[in-house]
Amino acid sequence: MIREFITVLPQLLSGMKTTLTLFGLTLLGSIPLGILCALGLKTSIKPVKYLLEAYVWLMRGTPLLLQLILVFYGLPTVGVVFERFSAALLAFTLNYTAYFAEIFRGGIQSIPKGQYEAAAVLKLTPRQTTRRIVIPQVFKIVLPSLGNEVINLVKDSSLVYILGLGDVMRAGKIAMEREASLIPLVGVAVIYLLLTGILTLSLKELENKFNYYH
């Protein structure tokens, strides 16, 4: 069993490259976009607010798998063509931006009104208040929910098999069929557990870092 596991390990690790790249780039795009959307959801400009609400509803109301298929197979019918990885990255970023936007919106809402008023009396502009008072406090508040989504993202990344991208899951599935054994899938589970384990510990560490104030 161990020999079988060692045999498939290089293939699984090469699949991990796709998983990690997709994971990293999705986070890099969707966290800042999520913050911007959350601010947009709080705006008094009605058309912007409604548009963003519709976007969040659409992204959270349909399966990510369906969004992946639509971006890769659907968009070319209207002349927009993405190669596999870009299509996956676009679908993941759009989807996770919507979830992050809702998380950040909740965080922004939980900042006491008095903090905004104190900033206003001290003559800070709304932009300065957002950047220096609100966002730093929001990060601490949303970190646990954000962490949940980040761990979900690792697991969701396995959905890219539908586009034929060679991630950990696909590498494991191919090896399973070739070897006619479930051992490669055990290897896949170990890799996901390791990744989510490292993330859980890192997120805990980050939460401790933000605990410098109450």
Add this chain to the structure above:
Amino acid sequence: MLTLRQIDKSFGDKQVIHQLNLTVEKGELLAVVGASGGGKTTLLRLLTGLEKADRGEFLMDGLPFYPDKGNKKNQLVGLVFQDFQLFPHLTIQENLLLAPSLVKEEKPEAYLAKSEKLAKELSIQDLLALYPYQLSGGQKQRVAIARAMMMSPSILAYDEPTSALDPNLKKQVEELILTLKKQGMTQIVVTHDWDFAQDIADRVFELTDLV
């Protein structure tokens, strides 16, 4: 001298302030008293621009000013909130330096000397590296006063400064307000505590309950 002329303020169909006329002389310590819901806090919110008056005029030394707009760089009325509203993620030093450096677009270091001088005057010089959650109610009060004074306001206003404090700390706040008065600071203290108002103020102004 601050003058308020014929100020009206309603929330929906509830009139909170009606035809208010008020003058505060330079260096005066004015206490504003009145029943709960009588418009005391609203008066401070109007003066600091957190609410907009429906009608009326605000004058500073005879010149009109608009608290909700006004000159961003010259703060006329500073406010010490009832629950202090210090920024919890910033140290006391950062709480003091943030607003002047952002508003006046200068490096925080430019205000370091001022913050240290104020901290010394208010006996909070040993607290500068701490965070608000590490402070007692009385210490937070002093920091809130220092933070308001960092903006060099012409008038310093307090919303119920003794409501969160025990009798011992109440005495300390009283002394602090009187010390600032000696330094020539114009102050408006909103309170429901008649005894406290009469103890400290040059003049007690009663806002009549319109509800």
